[in-house]
Amino acid sequence: MVQQQMTQEKKYPLLLGIESSCDDTSAAVVRGCELLSNVIASQAVHSAYGGVVPEMASRAHQQNIVPVVSEALKRAGVSVHDLDGIAFTAGPGLLGSLLVGVNFTKGLHLALGTPLISVNHLRAHVLAHFIYEPGEEHQSPEFPFLCLLVSGGNSQIIKVNSPYDMEVVGQTIDDAAGEAFDKCAKVMGLGYPGGPIVNKLANEGNPLRFQFSKPQIKGLDYSFSGLKTSFLYTLRDELKENPNFIEENKADLCASLQKTVIDILMGKLLKATKQYQINRVAVAGGVSANTGLRDAFADYASRYGWQIFIPKFAYTTDNAAMVAAAGYFSYLAGDFASRDLVPFVRTTLKENL
Ligand code: KG4
Numbered sequence: 001m002v003q004q005q006m007t008q009e010k011k012y013p014l015l016l017g018i019e020s021s022c023d024d025t026s027a028a029v030v031r032g033c034e035l036l037s038n039v040i041a042s043q044a045v046h047s048a049y050g051g052v053v054p055e056m057a058s059r060a061h062q063q064n065i066v067p068v069v070s071e072a073l074k075r076a077g078v079s080v081h082d083l084d085g086i087a088f089t090a091g092p093g094l095l096g097s098l099l100v101g102v103n104f105t106k107g108l109h110l111a112l113g114t115p116l117i118s119v120n121h122l123r124a125h126v127l128a129h130f131i132y133e134p135g136e137e138h139q140s141p142e143f144p145f146l147c148l149l150v151s152g153g154n155s156q157i158i159k160v161n162s163p164y165d166m167e168v169v170g171q172t173i174d175d176a177a178g179e180a181f182d183k184c185a186k187v188m189g190l191g192y193p194g195g196p197i198v199n200k201l202a203n204e205g206n207p208l209r210f211q212f213s214k215p216q217i218k219g220l221d222y223s224f225s226g227l228k229t230s231f232l233y234t235l236r237d238e239l240k241e242n243p244n245f246i247e248e249n250k251a252d253l254c255a256s257l258q259k260t261v262i263d264i265l266m267g268k269l270l271k272a273t274k275q276y277q278i279n280r281v282a283v284a285g286g287v288s289a290n291t292g293l294r295d296a297f298a299d300y301a302s303r304y305g306w307q308i309f310i311p312k313f314a315y316t317t318d319n320a321a322m323v324a325a326a327g328y329f330s331y332l333a334g335d336f337a338s339r340d341l342v343p344f345v346r347t348t349l350k351e352n353l
Pocket of ligand 1: 022285286287288
């Protein structure tokens, strides 16, 4: 037994993951894709401003990063000297936030000589489907599969050919799905981030009560700016007649908004499954926490014979577990980063991951 455990420990590298691309400071330890710890410090400071304030985010990362990394190592029961590599988010994200994680990682690397592994945040969201916890029965998607990546900054359909080969086959041409939730929530005065609040209210509302415009975009691309405008115009017109319109119709507004976003997302995803003849379909990113979207996946699975992969709630929003797991695949490929690496803020529209 001890022998077996030692072989296992030798076979899979022990990696630390660090995530600091936006407003969550997170560190995780994995052995291969087995998760030993995942610590996240979220930044409540932004809620008073209705969105992430970049300068405040970087300052909070600076305060959080040392305790978060220490806690992740402690919970995993490992020392920093045991690590075979340090995987970190190199981008895309907020520059000031990324710089904190990247420079902290470089500091560790200089002190310990541990190899650096640079991770694309979007790729990490997709590879979150390969994380498993000790003793857990886990089914990862076989390749190729399609992944709907939906967050506050991205709405993409990705054809995942392997951990190293991901093709963006559809992408928003303006706002992201999460942004649509957040902006519409903001005009209703619902607080930030709006997505989870809209989701909660939607559970009590009538999704067929209001109709909002849906985009007519060719191919597999998305657009959410028209929906946002149509939502805004509905409120503007109704408020002229009734100043209490939002308060009196909050749940129905949220349910109808959520239904429209989900219809848009699922429509293009269905088209992609047909176009590529792939029925293994995953969802990732912050908006994948949406219970309406999760229900829609289950519904499409039974209607169209999809095999679906839905992440645990802990791996939907930004977390270092996914960064460490993505780092494992780079480690296997011998893909290490140089200490001259600079973080990147954006990936271009159709760039492969
Ligand atoms: O992936 P994420 O944590 O951060 C990045 O954007 O990178 O995603 C955050 C987004 C926000 O727009 C938030 O409102 C949305 O995910 N979100 C949700 C839900 N939970 C988070 N949107 C709809 N329903 C939810 N339950």
